[in-house]
Amino acid sequence: AFVEEWVESVEAPDNYTVVIHLKKPNPRFHHSFRMWGGSQGQIVAKHIWEGKDPTTFKNFPPVETGPYKLYGVYPELNMFVWERREDYWAKDLGYFPAPKYVIWRYAPPPDIDLADFVKGMVDAPLPHLFSWDMIKSAMALTPNVTIAPFLDPCPLGISTFNLEKYPLNIREVRWAIALCLNKEKLSELYPMAERADISPYPWPIPKYGSFDKYVPMAEKALKRIKEELGFTYEYNPEKAAKILDDLNFIDRDRDGIRETPNGTKLSFELMSRPQTVVQEYYIAADLAEELKKIGIDASVRTVDPAMWHEFGALGQYDIAIGSLCTGAWLPGDIIYMLDNFHSKWYVPIGTRAIGGGVHGANPRYQNPELDAIVDQLWTIGPDDPKADELYEQGIYIIMKDMLSAPAVEKMFVQTFSTAYWTGWPSEDNMYHVPYIWWPEIIFVLFQIKPVAAPPPVTIEYVGTWFTGTVEAFTGVDGKSYGPFAKGEYAIIPKEDADRLVEQGLASYTAPMATEITEALSQLSELTDKMSR
Structure with a gap:
């Protein structure tokens, strides 16, 4: 497209x-x-590609321009291995990775992941699953830990709503749901880092400095919305309940669940990835409980990550809970976010959307006014004198219509092991994005170096006479010695000899022959008698 x-x-x-x-x-x-x-x-x-059908050609094994080529795929191990190209084209330019092999594997259960990391079997676990509690456990068990906290470009919360479904096609209903996001609580409960900031604006944009120029526009939009609708982007379940009351969405049969004016129960399903992807499920679970408090029958449906995107594209969901990702964060230009809500991406439920939406969840939104703004913005640069006015109006439209509701800023703590490699990005030296699933990880591989091997241990050996019976033992050099009887001689590590001498079981001087010992004893006695 x-x-x-x-x-x-x-x-x-x-x-x-x-x-x-x-x-x-x-x-x-x-x-x-x-x-x-x-x-x-x-x-x-x-x-490679000439004459091939791009819809069917697999390019496998892949031929690309990177410094690694595919070495092997091992389905039984959930693993694939890449081998360094020694003829890499950028080698002479100073870009050449130190690791000869790079292994990617499917993440095991958390307890195994933690144990493998502590043992040095994993250099970089996936932070989606390697929680802050696991990181603290790892740091308590091994000194070989480097952490690199990095703000992800995709906040967490309500990715979007399905506007093809009644009553989610009513703006005020979407606002009422958004007002039940307890952002302060969710920030404190965030499981993937020591802290997570609250998302201040109802748009799918991270708190990156590149978006600071749009903040005054966002503030102005929220001011207009408060003046026109009386809504403030905050946690306010009382306000949410009043909005529903004013819409005549009330509990008519006194069972604790509101009904729409046509008598159907006010019920929504929150689609989330499973609890193992803990950074978003907890938001869905908490929001469902908050919605129940104001009379909405809310439940959480957990689906496999791939199916989350599939259902989002097909429109087979009510409210999508997850990451609020758009293409805006990379260039720092919100035209990419606004474009995701363009009517060109609209398709009815059941038809797969080929683009648009938030992180793949298409809201089925149509707004000719926003379309015109987006179409004009694409043809002018972001510094064009007409751009700011268009940006501001676009921000106002998507916020007023409540298409996305972030709760917290997603902070990932990428963790690295320094058991075998050093030079990873860190809190003190964040020279590059640390994420291992981004293509830019190649620039980290260009920087890391193997940990220097410790100098070889020099073991000194000495001749030793045994003055007592010594059982067989393993020396400090790992070799077996003995057993030895009194009077025997052997060359053993000095550290072991020192221990035996101290115990009175060995000596560094040869014992005297029995005849000499007896003669010396007799001489001593004779000398003693003569002295009397």
Whole structure:
């Protein structure tokens, strides 16, 4: 869809140049090739792809431009292994990773993950599952821990609502639900880091400094919304209940659950990934309880992460709880967020959306006014004199219509083991994004170095005479010695000899022959008699 909308033609005049001709102006088009931008038109190797059907060709094993090639896939181990290319093209430019092999594996249950990390069997666990409690346990069990807390670009909360479903198509109902997000409590309960900030604005945007220029626009939008609707983005269940009362969504049969004006129960299902993906499930569970307090029959449906995206694309959900991800965070331009709510992405429930929405959950939203704003913004640069007015109105529309409701800013603590490798990103040296699932992890692999091997231990050996019976023992060099009888001689590690001498079981001087010992004794007695 992206290529069809924007690209007229493409040519490669030489081996190092690609010229892309656009159908219409797009000063942001170059951002399409950043990070995961390949999904919008990836440049691939001609000798591999030419003549292939891109809808069926697998490119396996993959041929790409990175410093690693696929070594093997091991389904029985949930593991795949990459081997370093010794002929990597950027090696002469100073970019060459120290690890010869990089192994990715499916994360095991938390207790096994923790044990493997402490033993040094895992260098970098996935922070989605490696909770703050696990990190603290690891630090108590081994000194080989480096942590790199990093604010994720996707806040957590209500990703979006399904506007094709009644009464979620009513703006005030969505606001009432959002007002039941106990953000302060959720911030304190956040399980993946020592702390998590509260999300201040109802938009799918992280608290990144690159968005500071839009904050005055967000504040102005919230002020307008308060003046026009009387709503403030806060935890306020009393206000939420009043909104529903005013809509005539009341408990008519006195069973504790509100009914809509047509008599149906006010009931919503909150779709979340499972509890093992703990950074979002706890929000769904808490919100369900809060909604019940104001008379909404709310339940949580947990689904596999892949199915979360599938149901979100098909519109088979009521309220999607999860990450509030859009493409805006990478270039720091909210046009990418606004575009996710463009009517071009609308499809009816049951038809798979091919784009738009929040983290793949399509809200089935349509607003011609927002469409016009987005269409105009795409054709002008972010610094164009007309841009700020368009940005401001777009922010106002998506906030007023309550399309997303973040609760907390997602902080991940990427944890690294220093048992075998050093030079990882850390709190004190966050030289790069530390996340192991981002493509940029390659720049971390360029930086880490193997831990220096300890100097070899020098063991001194000495000749030793045994003055008593000594049972067999293992020396400090790991070898077996003995048993020894009194008077025997052996060469053993000095550290072991010192111990035996101290115990009176050995000596560094040879014992005298029996005849000499007896003669000396007789001489001593004779000398003693003569002295009398």
